[in-house]
Amino acid sequence: MKINKISSVSTVAVREIEINIKSPIALICGSNRAGKSSLRDGIYHAFTGENPHDILKKNYGLLVNRDTGNNIGYTYVDYNNGQRACITLPNGTHELTEQLHSALPYVLNPSLFGNISADDRRRLLFDLGNLRSDGAEVKAKLLDRGFDSGKVDAVLPFLKSSFDNAHKHASDKIKEARANWKATTGEAYGDKKAVDWKAPKPEVDMESAIAVTNTITQLDEEIEETSQKLGAYVATINGAKARNSEIVRLRESAEMIDRIEAKLKKDRQEVIVWEVKVNDARLFAQGVKPGNIDVSCPCCNAELSFNGKELIKRENESPIDKEAAARLPEYEKTLVMLRSAVANGERDLAAAQIAKEKLAQMEESKGDEVTEEMIAQIKSCIEELKTGRKQAQESFDQIKKNNLLAAEADEKTKKAAGYHADAQAWDKIANALAPDGIPNEMLSAALAPINERIAFSCGVLGFPGKVSIQDDMTILEDDGKLYSFSSKATKLLIDSMIAEAISHVTGIKFFMVDEFDLLDMPSRSAYLNWLMDLVENNEIDTVLLFGTLKSAPTKLPPVITPYWIENGLIQDLKAEAA
Structure with missing residues (x-):
């Protein structure tokens, strides 16, 4: 950065100063309270936009030298043949024609570092x-250390702000992993203990599990088979009870045959008698004597009547028996009842005879006999099988529970190992991100x-x-x-x-130094020789030196130009050296 011109008006002790920089090393000097420090602060303010004494912007009015009659002060610096930095007071307007390096404050004020x-x-x-803490370089360094890529990616967003935030995040993740380990195991976390920690779990005998399963299957089959047998026994004994009831019924029916036959015989005889009575009454009611048979002569078609002995001419009209006619409906009703009784008797007789035959058949084929004692025995057998089944199921359930507990223990062990691995991995990342x-x-x-x-x-x-x-x-x-x-x-x-x-x-190739006068004469000479070497080697463009001297030095090398400030103004150089 080559400084071309410095101009400052009405800023603190400065009244009006304009310096055209003629050489790489500018020695700006003067007595106490001449305005040197005010000019230096103005240059700093112009480049950075901030007052070096941290004065609040609302107090910038105090920085204006109103003795000059101005209400506005400013300082600007022209550099690099066309660029400018400027600060205007009291409004604090900061103007730059280009973006400056962030390290510029440290060369404007060397004591700042x-x-x-x-x-x-x-x-x-x-x-x-x-x-940059968030750059690919940091990520590559983390991965080169063998760290988990997922965790590296997780910490990268925090690296965007600073290493400290990333380190804090990793430290928090360590605490989180340890807390999760403690919550899982129920124990306080320890690096060594966590290495081979295993959750306690019951023994699991797979051979016993298979044997119990086979036993349950076998018992289920036996219970099913025995239950079917019990069902058959119950069906048999229930059938026997029904058969005995049927035999009793059939026997009662068979024993009625004689009475049914006797009554049927009597009813049949009554039917014959009443058929004659009904027929006679019907004939009397028609005026015909019972026993006569009306016929026609085959030769002359004369109406004849046969009385059982001879044919006689039938009279056209015969007397009607009114009493017979009156009794005829009652006789007919009685005959219907007797005939119905005969039909019922014949039906009952047929049923009784069938019952007798079926009874004979049932008595010949009795079938297997099942007793209540047999039923009780088979029921007892089923209860014993069920008891054995229950015990086998309890054993199986316990094995199953142990399997579940063992699986849970394995899962807990796995989770604990994962949390420990997380804690270790984050610990390594935290250490890597530590200062x-x-x-x-x-x-x-x-x-x-x-x-x-x-x-x-x-x-x-x-x-x-x-x-x-x-x-x-x-x-x-x-x-x-x-x-x-x-x-x-x-x-x-x-x-x-x-x-x-x-x-x-x-x-940047520029810096500014105040209180150059603190150095003794030998040190000043060495200091200036050092600066001249920098200029000669083209390693510096401009150096601004500020110091309190009695007068401006003379006989300086061409690369050093002194500038004398007095009472806030730039003065002609004095001949006497400090």
């Missing part, structure tokens, strides 16, 4: 190394060029010892001395070397 937290230093170094894992590995790679550049600058500056940034982001001198314990002058040198290293690695 030494004052931020270790995490912020890591973030900067990740940015400098063009490293001393992959982040440290990647930071080490990013740190290497920074530390190499600092080591180079130490050599050129003649700095006593070696300065380096450790993996834990601590800044140390080679004697183990912490940066925070260093003197102001030493800190200025270390800050400058770190700022130059950042400038070199990022390609």
Whole structure:
């Protein structure tokens, strides 16, 4: 970054300053309260849009130097032959013609790196190394370690924000897996215990299970066969009871034959008598004497009557017996009743004779005899079989229960092993994502060029010892001395070397240093020689040096141009050196 021009008006102690940068090294100097720091802060503000003293935007009005009669102040920097950065006060309007590198604040204020937290230093170094926690590089490193690809994919979304969030997620998954293991086993989780933990389970004898199953099948068959036999016995004894009842009925019917025959004989005789009576009464009612037979002469067709002895001429009209006519309906009714009694008798006689024949047949074929004792015995046999069946079923149910419990125990063991594997896998991922894992590995790679550049600058500056940034982001001198314990002058040198290293690695090729006057004369000479070497090697475009001097130095090399500020204004150079 080559600075071409700096212009600042009415900002804090600055009244009006315009500097056209003529050489790579600009030494901006003046006495105390001259406006140097205000110009430096204005340059920082113009590039970053933020005041280096964290002043709230609502208080930007305090930054305007109203002694100049202006209500508006501004600072702009022209650089790289056409680009500009500008801040306007008090509205805080920030203007940039291009996007600037995120590391620019650390070259504008070299002490910034030494004052931020270790995490912020890591973030900067990740940015400098063009490293991303959510990138393919981190995923590849996790997979190269043999980690589960599914879990790696699960943690990647958290890597988008930071390694810390990803590490926290993995740590939470460890707790979750251990909690699941405890919930499954009912025991407190332990890494060693969980390795070969098995859920207790009952013994399962498959041979006994097969034997019991066969026994149940055999008993079922015997119960079925015996039950069928019992059914046949019951049917037989019920049939015997029905047969005996039928024999009694048939015997009673057969024993009625004599009485039926006697009554039938009597009824038949009565029918004959009453048939004569009805016939006689019918003849008397017609005026015909009983015993006469009316006929016609075959020769002359005369009407004749045969009285049993001779043919006599039949008279045309005979006297009607009215009493006979009156009795005729009663006689006919009696005859109908007698004939019905004969028919019933004949029917009853036939049924009784059939019953007698069937009785003889049934008495000849008695069949197998089944007793109540036989029924009781077979029922007892069935109960014994059922008792045996129940016991076999209980044994089978217990075996089945044991099988189920064993299967559940195996499943519990499997689940516990899975949760343990999850805990172990997440533990490895968490360790890999911890600050001393992959982040440290990647930071080490990013740190290497920074530390190499600092080591180079130490050599050129003649700095006593070696300065380096450790993996834990601590800044140390080679004697183990912490940066925070260093003197102001030493800190200025270390800050400058770190700022130059950042400038070199990022390609910004610019940095700005304040309080150059803290260095003693030998150190100043070494410092300027170091800067001139950078310019000569084309490793720096512009360096802005700020310092409190008695007067502007003279007889400086062409690559260094001094600029004197007094009372907020740029002044002509004075001849006397500091």
